[in-house]
Amino acid sequence: MISDAIDYSLTYCRRKTIGIYVSAERGVEVRVPYFVSRAEAERFVAEKQDWILRKVQEFAAVPARHEPQFQWGSRHYVLGEAQSFHHDEDSQPDILLPGTASDPASRIETRIATWYRQEALCLFEERHQHWCEQLQWMQLPKSWVEVRVMRRRWGSCRRNGKITLNTALFKYPLECVDTVIVHELCHLLEFNHSPKFYRLMTQAMPTWKKWDRLLTDLAQRY
Numbered sequence: 001m002i003s004d005a006i007d008y009s010l011t012y013c014r015r016k017t018i019g020i021y022v023s024a025e026r027g028v029e030v031r032v033p034y035f036v037s038r039a040e041a042e043r044f045v046a047e048k049q050d051w052i053l054r055k056v057q058e059f060a061a062v063p064a065r066h067e068p069q070f071q072w073g074s075r076h077y078v079l080g081e082a083q084s085f086h087h088d089e090d091s092q093p094d095i096l097l098p099g100t101a102s103d104p105a106s107r108i109e110t111r112i113a114t115w116y117r118q119e120a121l122c123l124f125e126e127r128h129q130h131w132c133e134q135l136q137w138m139q140l141p142k143s144w145v146e147v148r149v150m151r152r153r154w155g156s157c158r159r160n161g162k163i164t165l166n167t168a169l170f171k172y173p174l175e176c177v178d179t180v181i182v183h184e185l186c187h188l189l190e191f192n193h194s195p196k197f198y199r200l201m202t203q204a205m206p207t208w209k210k211w212d213r214l215l216t217d218l219a220q221r222y
C-alpha cells in the first residue's frame with residue numbers, strides 16, 4: 001500500500017479529477033472529487049507512487065535557500081562551495097579579509113563584494129584565455145572579459161569583442177562559469193540564439209546543457 005511508503009493527506013473537494021500535489025511546505029496532498037470512492041482514490045495514488053516518490057525525493061534534495069549574512073565568520077558560496085570569511089586569522093577562515101571586529105555589516109558586505117569582484121575577474125580572465133585556446137579551430141575574433149553585477153543575465157557579448165560576465169557567477173561551480181564563457185564566445189560568431197548557435201555551442205562544449213541546468217538550479221538555492 002502506498003500509505004506504507006508515503007504520508008499523504010486526502011481531501012474531498014469540488015473538482016472533476018483527482019489531483020496530486022507535492023510541495024516542500026505541505027508534503028503530498030491528494031484532492032479527490034466527491035463522486036470518487038476512497039478505495040478508488042487510494043488505487044489512483046498507488047499507481048502514481050513512482051512519480052510521487054520521485055517528487056518527494058526532489059524536494060528533499062533541495063536545501064532551503066541560502067541567504068548570505070554579512071558578519072565576520074559568515075559563509076558565502078565560492079565556485080560551488082560554502083566558504084567562511086573573517087578578518088581574524090585565529091578563527092581559521094577559508095578566506096581572510098582585511099577588517100576589524102567592530103566593522104558594521106555594510107562594511108563587511110563591501111569588503112566581501114570587493115573580494116568577489118577581484119577574484120571573479122582574475123578567474124574569468126584565466127578561463128576566457130583557456131577557452132580561447134581550446135576553441136582555436138573556431139577562429140574566434142579577439143575578445144576580452146569584464147565583470148559587473150548584473151540583475152538578469154549571466155553574461156553578454158558585444159560585437160566589438162567585449163564580454164561582460166556577472167560577478168555572481170563566481171558563486172557557482174567552475175563548469176557553470178565555463179559554460180557561460182563558452183556561450184558568450186559562441187556569440188562572437190552567432191549573435192543570436194538560433195539552432196546554428198546551439199550547434200556551435202554543442203561542438204564547443206558537448207556537456208553544456210547539463211551545466212546550464214545545474215546553474216539554473218543552483219541559482220534558486222544560493
Ligand SMILES: [Zn+2]
Nearest residue numbers: 183187192193
Ligand atoms: Zn546568449
